[in-house]
Amino acid sequence: MFTQYKSWRPYISPFDPCKPIEVKYYATPPQLYMGFQPPGLPQFPTAREALMAGTLWPQLFSPYPFPLKGGRKHD
Amino acid sequence: MWYYEKKLQYPVKVSTCNPMLAKFLIEQYGGADGELAAALRYMNQRYTIPDKVVGLLTDIATEEFSHLEMIATMIYKLTKDATPEMLKEAGLGDHYVNHDRALFYQNASGVPFTATYIQAKGDPIADLYEDIAAEEKARATYQWIIDLSDDTDLNDSLKFLREREIVHSQRFREAVEILKDDRDQKKVF
Numbered sequence: 168m169f170t171q172y173k174s175w176r177p178y179i180s181p182f183d184p185c186k187p188i189e190v191k192y193y194a195t196p197p198q199l200y201m202g203f204q205p206p207g208l209p210q211f212p213t214a215r216e217a218l219m220a221g222t223l224w225p226q227l228f229s230p231y232p233f234p235l236k237g238g239r240k241h242d
Numbered sequence: 243m244w245y246y247e248k249k250l251q252y253p254v255k256v257s258t259c260n261p262m263l264a265k266f267l268i269e270q271y272g273g274a275d276g277e278l279a280a281a282l283r284y285m286n287q288r289y290t291i292p293d294k295v296v297g298l299l300t301d302i303a304t305e306e307f308s309h310l311e312m313i314a315t316m317i318y319k320l321t322k323d324a325t326p327e328m329l330k331e332a333g334l335g336d337h338y339v340n341h342d343r344a345l346f347y348q349n350a351s352g353v354p355f356t357a358t359y360i361q362a363k364g365d366p367i368a369d370l371y372e373d374i375a376a377e378e379k380a381r382a383t384y385q386w387i388i389d390l391s392d393d394t395d396l397n398d399s400l401k402f403l404r405e406r407e408i409v410h411s412q413r414f415r416e417a418v419e420i421l422k423d424d425r426d427q428k429k430v431f
Contacts, residue, residue: 169424170424173292173421173422173424175292175293175294177293178293191292193292193365193366193367193421194365194367195367195421195422196367199367199418199422200422
């Protein structure tokens with residue numbers, strides 16, 4: 168399944184001073200996978216949606232903050 | 243921890259007495275795209291990068307230090323027996339005033355090394371793209387130094403170092419592919 172975010176589990180030492188963050192996330196936004204943008208990609212149905220997204224094409228849109236359940240502290 | 247082998251990664255031979263080449267080579271010693279910047283950049287980024295590519299950054303950082311040692315050897319050989327007059331003619335008069343014949347982490351124009359040359363953004367993709375760019379810039383710098391040098395023995399070592407930049411760039415590009423890969427991703431939503 169294609170994901171715009173990946174996760175990994177850093178090593179946790181029994182002697183770590185702070186409560187571990189067990190899973191960390193990083194972004195892998197769509198432009199990493201597209202190469203040359205193919206012609207004729209579907210566009211947002213309205214100009215307003217495109218303006219709000221910052222792109223005409225939903226396939227290039229990268230949401231942030233990470234849309235994770237619970238999110239991160241600063242979300 | 244590191245083990246040290248008291249030898250160079252690739253032999254360094256300098257066959258012509260041309261201290262001006264030392265001035266140019268200093269760019270790869272303490273310049274923005276030099277070996278010191280590369281080694282420190284990767285050595286530092288590896289702490290916060292996903293564990294799949296930590297080993298790569300450690301290995302490449304270590305190799306960059308061995309390149310730094312080769313560059314230092316070249317600069318030392320080109321300057322150790324130069325008289326102050328020869329250094330002045332080579333454009334190294336200001337270097338002599340400040341450092342005698344000691345090596346110093348600065349670029350070809352004498353600007354001292356600064357941590358602002360390197361970045362650790364924390365975003366794995368951003369950091370690896372910076373690393374790829376750094377390798378390409380170092381490759382270009384080697385090309386321009388080779389263009390300015392007519393010492394065939396020195397150029398032989400420089401061609402080796404240029405090729406290593408190409409290999410490192412390829413490895414960093416592979417690291418990006420590893421981090422892009424969706425395999426072993428559990429659905430986390």
